[in-house]
Amino acid sequence: xxxxxxxxxxxxxxxxxxxxxxxxxxxxxxxxxxxxxxxxxxxxxxxxxxxxxxxxxxxxxxxxxxxxxxxxxxxxxxxxxxxxxxxxxxxxxxxxxxxxxxxxxxxxxxxxxxxxxxxxxxxxxxxxxxxxxxxxxxxxxxxxxxxxxxxxxxxxxxxxxxxxxxxxxxxxxxxxxxxxxxxxxxxxxxxxxxxxxxxxxxxxxxxxxxxxxxxxxxxxxxxxxxxxxxxxxxxxxxxxxxxxxxxxxxxxxxxxxxxxxxxxxxxxxxxxxxxxxxxxxxxxxxxxxxxx
Amino acid sequence: xxxxxxxxxxxxxxxxxxxxxxxxxxxxxxxxxxxxxxxxxxxxxxxxxxxxxxxxxxxxxxxxxxxxxxxxxxxxxxxxxxxxxxxxxxxxxxxxxxxxxxxxxxxxxxxxxxxxxxxxxxxxxxxxxxxxxxxxxxxxxxxxxxxxxxxxxxxxxxxxxxxxxxxxxxxxxxxxxxxxxxxxxxxxxxxxxxxxxxxxxxxxxxxxxxxxxxxxxxxxxxxxxxxxxxxxxxxxxxxxxxxxxxxxxxxxxxxxxxxxxxxxxxxxxxxxxxxxxxxxxxxxxxxxxxxxxxxxxxxxxxxxxxxxxxxxxxxxxxxxxxxxxxxxxxxx
Numbered sequence: 241x242x243x244x245x246x247x248x249x250x251x252x253x254x255x256x257x258x259x260x261x262x263x264x265x266x267x268x269x270x271x272x273x274x275x276x277x278x279x280x281x282x283x284x285x286x287x288x289x290x291x292x293x294x295x296x297x298x299x300x301x302x303x304x305x306x307x308x309x310x311x312x313x314x315x316x317x318x319x320x321x322x323x324x325x326x327x328x329x330x331x332x333x334x335x336x337x338x339x340x341x342x343x344x345x346x347x348x349x350x351x352x353x354x355x356x357x358x359x360x361x362x363x364x365x366x367x368x369x370x371x372x373x374x375x376x377x378x379x380x381x382x383x384x385x386x387x388x389x390x391x392x393x394x395x396x397x398x399x400x401x402x403x404x405x406x407x408x409x410x411x412x413x414x415x416x417x418x419x420x421x422x423x424x425x426x427x428x429x430x431x432x433x434x435x436x437x438x439x440x441x442x443x444x445x446x447x448x449x450x451x452x453x454x455x456x457x458x459x460x461x462x463x464x465x466x467x468x469x470x471x472x473x474x475x476x477x478x479x480x481x482x483x484x485x486x487x488x489x490x491x492x493x494x495x496x497x498x499x500x501x502x503x504x505x506x507x508x509x510x511x512x513x514x515x516x517x518x519x520x521x522x523x524x525x526x527x528x529x530x531x532x
Numbered sequence: 533x534x535x536x537x538x539x540x541x542x543x544x545x546x547x548x549x550x551x552x553x554x555x556x557x558x559x560x561x562x563x564x565x566x567x568x569x570x571x572x573x574x575x576x577x578x579x580x581x582x583x584x585x586x587x588x589x590x591x592x593x594x595x596x597x598x599x600x601x602x603x604x605x606x607x608x609x610x611x612x613x614x615x616x617x618x619x620x621x622x623x624x625x626x627x628x629x630x631x632x633x634x635x636x637x638x639x640x641x642x643x644x645x646x647x648x649x650x651x652x653x654x655x656x657x658x659x660x661x662x663x664x665x666x667x668x669x670x671x672x673x674x675x676x677x678x679x680x681x682x683x684x685x686x687x688x689x690x691x692x693x694x695x696x697x698x699x700x701x702x703x704x705x706x707x708x709x710x711x712x713x714x715x716x717x718x719x720x721x722x723x724x725x726x727x728x729x730x731x732x733x734x735x736x737x738x739x740x741x742x743x744x745x746x747x748x749x750x751x752x753x754x755x756x757x758x759x760x761x762x763x764x765x766x767x768x769x770x771x772x773x774x775x776x777x778x779x780x781x782x783x784x785x786x787x788x789x790x791x792x793x794x795x796x797x798x799x800x801x802x803x804x805x806x807x808x809x810x811x812x813x814x815x816x817x818x819x820x821x822x823x824x825x826x827x828x829x830x831x832x833x834x835x836x837x838x839x840x841x842x843x844x845x846x847x848x849x850x851x852x853x854x855x856x857x858x859x860x861x862x863x864x
Contacts, residue, residue: 269657275657275660323827323831326831327830327831327834330830330834331834331835333591333597333785333789334785334830334834334835335830336597337781337782337785337826337830338826338827338830338831340778340781340782340826341782341823341824341826341827341830342823342827344819344822344823344826345820345823345824345827348817348819348820348823349820351819352816352817352820460774464664464668464774467661468661468665471657471658471661475657475658502675502676503672503676505668505669505672506669506672506673506676509665509666509668509669509672510665510669512661512662512665513650513662513665513666513669516650516653516654516658516661516662517650517653517654520653520654520655520658521658522658
């Protein structure tokens with residue numbers, strides 16, 4: 241039982257990282273109907289900024305976190321401005337290919353800037369496990385869970401309570417109608433990219449804390465899995481991304497523990513397919529029938 | 533001239549065109565203008581052409597985004613290698629290769645049907661992520677199955693892929709795809725791309741055609757994978773990762789979705805370009821440049837090089853004839 245709880249906790253730990261990254265995917269998808277393949281690389285950028293801040297400049301963790309979030313937010317907005325905005329009205333696949341191109345660009349840019357070999361991330365937070373009646377919780381896990389919950393609550397408040405959030409919801413509902421209501425659509429989309437990228441940066445930093453090394457391709461696999469999480473929960477739906485992230489993290493952790501660590505990815509993807517076959521729009525997705 | 537004889541003449545012109553290309557390539561190889569290194573690149577180009585046209589069949593003609601094409605390739609590659617290594621009938625190399633390729637393609641096609649079935653319920657991005665998931669599952673499964681060599685992969689596959697074989701296989705595949713898409717079935721597939729509901733309401737069995745498209749495309753991808761395996765002589769699961777699926781998609785989109793000749797052009801350009809950049813002394817930057825070119829192309833010409841148009845030798849010849857003989861009849 242204790243072991244089970246232990247695995248659940250590690251699942252929650254991974255799951256909250258997936259959830260944070262999945263939020264970026266789902267927000268962008270909800271508003272522009274684009275699978276932002278470059279999001280995984282935003283995560284990588286966040287991790288690299290943290291690496292520079294901590295290993296080279298030696299700043300304290302919280303300042304690094306904020307700087308990295310800000311830089312990633314700017315990067316996200318720039319990516320939208322340069323690559324995606326000219327394609328707002330083009331075929332959806334063209335925008336998707338641009339996103340893939342952006343992802344390749346960022347990976348290779350960081351490959352040239354920092355080299356291909358993985359860099360070791362210094363342990364900034366002591367990983368002394370806290371013992372609670374036989375269950376070990378590392379300090380990093382506590383920070384990961386707390387930080388992701390704070391981020392999610394903040395996002396929820398932002399989307400549901402503020403004027404910007406209202407604009408975001410309106411644009412994702414109907415772009416043309418919200419333009420008529422006087423909403424600056426491009427600005428709203430830019431803000432969505434900024435918020436999504438900032439959350440991605442947090443996810444990236446938490447990811448390097450859990451697996452302490454950085455390399456230019458590190459964003460690929462967590463990005464892919466976070467995307468799976470977003471689809472699992474119902475892409476475009478913010479609570480869906482959180483739910484999907486946690487479900488994916490827990491499933492992965494339990495599979496590694498009880499079935500086989502080698503087949504974990506296989507089981508993660510087969511669960512995705514089974515869920516989609518049973519409920520084609522994801523766990524929280526609305527089942528809208530297409531009308532003629 | 534009536535319509536029939538024009539099309540017969542067109543077939544003749546196309547056939548002659550193919551033989552001329554083949555003849556030129558063989559002549560250049562014999563003259564030593566194309567060395568072994570170039571030959572390797574040419575074989576990779578042909579493999580990429582096969583994969584690009586096969587993906588174009590799903591993404592361009594049926595209009596569904598598929599992100600797991602490398603998975604079908606992997607099935608074809610592993611099956612074909614397995615057959616070649618374990619079936620010692622003492623057949624000549626080419627016959628052996630063709631048997632292996634057919635079996636590899638067949639298994640990939642069966643998987644294509646299995647993956648095509650979810651299409652009954654899914655659409656758009658959900659379908660895309662399902663194909664991505666299947667591709668990754670296939671890779672992870674191969675990675676963990678010990679009789680397939682696991683992470684080490686299979687090695688010691690005889691190098692049976694050569695220029696002659698791959699050239700004619702590519703020609704046959706493109707010919708067959710053209711015949712399908714220009715037939716009644718092809719028009720049905722195109723109708724599904726344009727509007728599923730309208731297609732269904734005029735009595736096209738959309739489910740059948742979606743699965744049919746997936747099966748054919750997977751079969752061809754499997755053949756391409758088998759050819760790659762018999763060229764590289766070593767295959768491992770890492771070859772068939774998500775990035776390869778994306779590469780194939782980029783060929784298709786660059787050339788123009790829905791255009792087979794476009795897919796061919798896309799595959800040729802994107803396979804050669806990194807080699808040229810390698811020669812140019814900017815080796816480090818070649819993938820960066822590739823990415824930037826891709827973004828710029830998408831921003832300024834989002835429908836790809838050819839769009840949905842096909843390059844036609846017959847029409848080009850007619851056009852040239854018109855230019856040369858000003859008084860000649862305009863092509864209709």
